[in-house]
Amino acid sequence: MERFAIVGFGAAGYHALKGLRAVGCDARVEVYTETDLPPYNPMLTTYYVKGRLDYEGLFPFGEMEQLKKELDFTCLPPGRAAVDAGAMTIRAADGTVRSYDKMLLATGARAFVPPVGKLPENRVYSMRTVSDAVRLKRILGTDALRRVLVVGASMVGIKIVELLTERGIQVVFSDLAEHIFPTAAYETTSERIEAGLTGRGILLRFGKKVTDAWEENGRAEICFSDGSRETVDAVVECIGTRTAVDCILAGQVEIDRGIVVDDHMRTSVPGIYAAGDCCQGRDLSIESTRLIGLWANAVCQGETAGKNMAGEDISYPGNILHNITHFMDMDFVSFGDISLPGERRVFVDDKDRYAEATISEGRVSCVNLLNLFKNSGAVKNYMLRRLYRHDTPPDPQMRAVLLKSGLPAELTALLVGGEKR
Ligand SMILES: Cc1cc2nc3c(=O)[nH]c(=O)nc-3n(C[C@H](O)[C@H](O)[C@H](O)COP(=O)(O)OP(=O)(O)OC[C@H]3O[C@@H](n4cnc5c(N)ncnc54)[C@H](O)[C@@H]3O)c2cc1C
Known part of the structure; x- marks a missing residue:
């Protein structure tokens, strides 16, 4: 039976394990975690501090014992694991060393x-x-x-x-x-x-x-x-994070700002995968790799890594930088990289609402929306579809939805095609 390790059990680690079990993989899986807590969602920490969420709410996937039953894995003693990628071994916090056929590095990032x-x-x-x-x-x-x-x-x-x-x-x-x-x-x-x-x-x-x-x-x-x-x-x-890559012996795995991965979440070392905030995967807007520290990205990368570890052939096309944030009665949405070249155009500028975008080759490569929140999901969809190189024919229904929720006609046309009225 193959023996796999998952180092770090947040969104990426958990979804990798779920992904590999979902495709029928029966490998023996050992999970390394820093604490004895089940996987948690860092996004929810501020809601807990505010009192909008109770302590249990921080752990969206349930308790560790329940997860062990559902996903069949064992946990090593909590603490920082150390990875020797050359030897394909991991030293657990109690000093014991184990070797593996495949490993996933899903160690996330730490606040700086x-x-x-x-x-x-x-x-x-x-x-x-x-x-x-x-x-x-x-x-x-x-x-x-x-x-x-x-x-x-x-x-x-x-x-x-x-x-x-x-x-x-x-x-x-x-x-x-x-x-x-x-x-x-x-x-x-x-x-x-x-x-x-x-x-x-x-x-x-x-x-x-x-x-x-x-x-x-x-x-x-x-x-x-x-x-x-x-x-x-x-x-x-709150000045940012640093990828948690100090657990890997220096010089073994290609690391830039994060662990560099391909579209299958493979690192430079055969048999070693990486996913989530610790890694640098494909950014569709720059045709290169970049850190994209977002929950959904960690989930998709984790699932992709897990399935590939199980022997499937799955690729994750990549993502773009994006933020959808609500604070103090304001909704701020951004998709794409503000530093990309192109023509900058303002579409809405009134008392409460603002929309500005960068247009390149007749398409939106980056957009900021302030208090136009209802459109965010659809806008992201269209930008991603374009970047995934899917042919996106004008969609009259989506156009109507976007227009009804207040997106300016000219910006809507740039996103979904069709008339600029
Ligand atoms: C306050 C806040 C708000 C956020 N808001 C958003 C948002 O609105 N939208 C959004 O998309 N994203 C948001 N994020 C980011 C999102 O939470 C992360 O992108 C996501 O959680 C990354 O998941 P991960 O599994 O890669 O990493 P993590 O959740 O960091 O998990 C990695 C795990 O690995 C463990 N680990 C590290 N090193 C070792 C080691 N050597 N041995 C064993 N275990 C190790 C860590 O303890 C940790 O539990 C927010 C984050 C924060 C903090």
């Missing part, structure tokens, strides 16, 4: 949390894991926080800003970048979002870096690169 000046660790928070969420929820429960600095104008950062504001905590929101969502939003879109945030009492400190920080009079003093200062009770760092 550098020290903030001289602040002690108990004043610095982040948001990725269940324990990050439990820790933030606990301090919020003590009412010790009156004013908080959120560093990182990211999708995670805005969720933290929202939950703190809902609790009546004054928020200072900062980033080295000049604008919010620097990799997903055009500057013009960012400016509209920032106006909405300022209108809700959030203090924006963009375009500056935290240069120093220390404790003073029971609070945290923060210094920025322009010489300005803020006094807060805590700092939440």
Whole structure:
């Protein structure tokens, strides 16, 4: 009987296991996890902190014992596993070493949390894991926080800003970048979002870096690169993630910013696959590989890897950068890469709504929609279909749906074909 290992049991690891069992694979599977928790959804951590979701809700696939019965696998003692790709072996946290026929690396990413000046660790928070969420929820429960600095104008950062504001905590929101969502939003879109945030009492400190920080009079003093200062009770760092690839012995597997994979989720080492946030798969908009740290991407890559480990021949065509985010009564949707060349065109610009896109060769290669949320699924569908090179004939029904939900006629025509009226 073949022997497989899955290292990391989040969305990608879980779906790989589910995928390989779904095609009838009876290999012996051993799962390496950092904690004894069942697979969880990092996206839900902020909902748990807010109190919109109970603790069990963080684990959408159920309890570990139940999963073991359903998917027939064993778990090694929790802790960081270490992979020797050359020898096809893994050292578990208890020091035991096992060899495998095939392995999946699904170790995800970790929040990047550098020290903030001289602040002690108990004043610095982040948001990725269940324990990050439990820790933030606990301090919020003590009412010790009156004013908080959120560093990182990211999708995670805005969720933290929202939950703190809902609790009546004054928020200072900062980033080295000049604008919010620097990799997903055009500057013009960012400016509209920032106006909405300022209108809700959030203090924006963009375009500056935290240069120093220390404790003073029971609070945290923060210094920025322009010489300005803020006094807060805590700092939440949301400045991004780093792929969790430190578990692989150096120089064995091709790693760029993440583990490089092909469309079958194969790495540069035969028998070793990778999926999810730790890997760099195909980005359809640039015809190359890139990190795409998104849940659905991890699910599809995991399932593809699992089926291929089982001996199937399945390819995953790839994805594009995208975000669909709701915060503080605003809906921001972005598809594609804002830095791609093309003609930039604004389609809607009124009091509440904004739509801008990059047009290249008569097609939409990137789009930002603000408060035009109802269209997001259909817009993404059309962009992906185009990028997957499917011939997409004009679809009158879809056109009607998009127009009815408020997407401008000209943008609709660029997406689905047909008349520009
Ligand atoms: C606050 C927040 C909001 C988000 N919002 C969205 C959103 O709106 N939409 C969206 O699409 N995505 C969102 N994401 C991203 C999404 O959660 C991830 O893309 C997805 O969870 C990636 O799944 P994964 O399985 O690749 O990695 P992970 O979920 O990171 O799982 C990897 C697992 O591997 C384990 N591991 C790591 N190293 C080792 C080792 N050496 N040995 C054993 N185990 C190891 C880790 O402990 C972890 O459990 C959000 C993330 C966060 C944190």
